[in-house]
Amino acid sequence: MTEYTRRFRQLATNVVHAGAPHPHIEGAVVSPIFQSANYLMADEAAYDEVRYLRLSNSPSHLSLQARLSVIESGEAALVTASGMAAITAAILAHARTGDHLLTQRTLYGGSQSFLDRDGPRFGLSYTAVDASHPESWGEALRPETRIFYLETISNPLMEVGDLRAAVEFCHRNRLVSIIDNTFATPVNFRPLEHGFDVVVHSATKYLNGHSDIVAGAVVGSAASVARVRDLLLHLGGSADPHSCFLFERGLKTLALRVERQNDNALRLAEFLSRRAEVKTVHYPGLATDPSHRFAADLFAGFGGMLSFSTGDVRRSEEFLDRVRIPLHAASLGGTESLVVRPARSSHLGQTPEEREALGIGDDLIRVSVGIEHIDELVDDFGRALSGE
Ligand SMILES: Cc1ncc(COP(=O)(O)O)c(C=O)c1O
Numbered sequence: 001m002t003e004y005t006r007r008f009r010q011l012a013t014n015v016v017h018a019g020a021p022h023p024h025i026e027g028a029v030v031s032p033i034f035q036s037a038n039y040l041m042a043d044e045a046a047y048d049e050v051r052y053l054r055l056s057n058s059p060s061h062l063s064l065q066a067r068l069s070v071i072e073s074g075e076a077a078l079v080t081a082s083g084m085a086a087i088t089a090a091i092l093a094h095a096r097t098g099d100h101l102l103t104q105r106t107l108y109g110g111s112q113s114f115l116d117r118d119g120p121r122f123g124l125s126y127t128a129v130d131a132s133h134p135e136s137w138g139e140a141l142r143p144e145t146r147i148f149y150l151e152t153i154s155n156p157l158m159e160v161g162d163l164r165a166a167v168e169f170c171h172r173n174r175l176v177s178i179i180d181n182t183f184a185t186p187v188n189f190r191p192l193e194h195g196f197d198v199v200v201h202s203a204t205k206y207l208n209g210h211s212d213i214v215a216g217a218v219v220g221s222a223a224s225v226a227r228v229r230d231l232l233l234h235l236g237g238s239a240d241p242h243s244c245f246l247f248e249r250g251l252k253t254l255a256l257r258v259e260r261q262n263d264n265a266l267r268l269a270e271f272l273s274r275r276a277e278v279k280t281v282h283y284p285g286l287a288t289d290p291s292h293r294f295a296a297d298l299f300a301g302f303g304g305m306l307s308f309s310t311g312d313v314r315r316s317e318e319f320l321d322r323v324r325i326p327l328h329a330a331s332l333g334g335t336e337s338l339v340v341r342p343a344r345s346s347h348l349g350q351t352p353e354e355r356e357a358l359g360i361g362d363d364l365i366r367v368s369v370g371i372e373h374i375d376e377l378v379d380d381f382g383r384a385l386s387g388e
Contacts, residue, residue, distance in 0.1 A: 002059065004066035011071055011187060012255040019066025021059060033245040034058045053240065055233060060244035067251065068207075072181070072199050073192045074219035078229050079244060083182065083202025084110050085237030086216030086228075088118075090200050091147065092235075093227040094176045097123035099146040104131040106358050108155045108180065108202075109346040131161025132294065137169055148175045152191065153183035153295075156307050156342040156366045157359060158282040160291035163298060167195035176224075182206065182333070187258040188301040198224050205333025206304070208250035209257050213243045257335065257371055261304030264377065265369040269306045271378050277385040279311040279363075305332060307342070307366040316341060316363040322384035325377055332368035337377060342366050 004019045021031060036058070039051035051057055056065070061079055068077035080086040087110075095101070103115065105128045115126050127140040131150055148170050153160055163179075170177040178198045179191045185206045191199050201207055203215040216239075218228045232238060239247070262285075269283035284295035285302030295302055310316045319339075320328050326337035330345040340346075343362040347355050352362060369377070 002062075004062045006066075007070045014067065014070045015254045016252045018070035019063045019068075021063050025059060031060065031063045031245070031248055034060045034241050036241075054236060054238050056229060056238045058241055058244075060241035060248075061239065064244045064248045064251075067248065068217050068219055069225075071186045071190075071251075071254075072217075072219040073186075073190045074199065074225070075222040076225035077217055077219040078225050078232065079203070079239045079247065080216035080218065080232060081237040081239050081243075082214045083180075083200070083204055083216040084114070085232065085235070086200045086202070086218045087111050087180065088114055089228050089232045089235060089237060090178055090198050090218050091124075091149065092122065093231040094178065094198065094224070095122070095124055095146055098144055099124055100142045100144045101126040101147040101149055102137060102140055102145060102175070103128050103148075104150045104154055104159075104161060105129065106154045106157055106159060106360070107149075107151060108182075109342075109349055111149075111151075111180065113349050131159065131166065132290065134162050134165035134169060141173060145173070146176060147178055149178050149180075151180040151183065152189055153284060153291075153303055153305065155183065155305075155346060156282075156364060158183075158284055158289075158291065158303075158305060158307060160284050160294045160299075162294055163191070163194065163196075170197070171195070183303050183305050184299065185254065185258050185303070187255055188262065188299045188303055192220065194298065197221070198228075202333075203247055204331065206258060206261075207254060207333075208247045209254060209334060210246070210250045211331065211334035211336070212250075213246045215239050215243050215247050258304065259301065260371045261369050262301030264371070264374045265304045265306050265367075266302060267374045268367070268369055268377060268381065271381065272306075272308050275382070275385055277310060277315070279309045281308045282306060304369045305366070306369065307364055309361050309363045310365070311363060313341075313362045316365050318387070319365065319384050322388070323380055324384075325372055325380045326367065326370070332366075334368070335371045337370035337372060338368040340366055 065077040198220040201217040283306040284291040326339040
């Protein structure tokens, strides 16, 4: 019988070894790709036990899920076809028709439009709150409020809420706390260790880290993950084995990559904040950033994402044309640095007025800082800002 129970004390060891099949299947050092949709019947007693890809129970899924549950400090994990599959399944599995959610003011655009456009069809409503002001949350509560949905570091303004207060508020008001930990990664913050109920990820980003798959993950208690898995079985958003393989391969270097990205992003944020061409820098690692006090209290590092404004859309566009190292592309969390205007990517679905109300100016540039040499990145940004 193959077991997927290996675990160690340190995250850097667990990203390489946790959940690896024991004994190694056919002696393979790396978990092979189990590219088979179905499996021979054994002694299954329930539908859930039938081995079939949509049930997320091939060896490719089991080892990856075991590894994810260890590194995010959960009892169980589920890998999904995308981050949005993880987010929508986690919300829908924990909500009932007529429920109300509290959400953080700025969220990833896809999560926001799910709540705006699809939520009402499932009978769900929400109130967006300022996650850094716990005293304002109480008035948004309703008898039917069931979920508080947050992002550890929000997209694209890198806001960090009062996460300790959020856990306490959820316990006091019997809310399920669901947090998107994509930007922070478990290297910098593990929400379940602090009392959050459910963690979701777009594994497309840092967990895989190589911009070559779309995938997601849900981690939490065994009961929560089972609820999400039961729903995903019907929605059909399971991951394919080849994605699981690439995901697991990328995950092995998570600690190395994120530590380098933390360092690079801090250096770049400090550099940008000293430049006259830059109006504002959003990075929780800067002592002057409004989110710094919450982030410094809880995080091991401040992450690889930052954003900055130039005060002028045309100047921002010129910057994007001039930089040579970062690629001008949406998405984030890979080894390569990326730059993009959220008004043209993640928040294109919102009107300029809606974006402005959230503080997302059309001149805002979001940077996913990669693992390149920081001196060369800084030089490139400096040159592009000076108009060279
Ligand atoms: C914070 C965050 N959550 C979720 C998602 C959605 O993930 P996916 O594209 O893997 O569905 C994204 C995508 O950009 C994101 O940035």
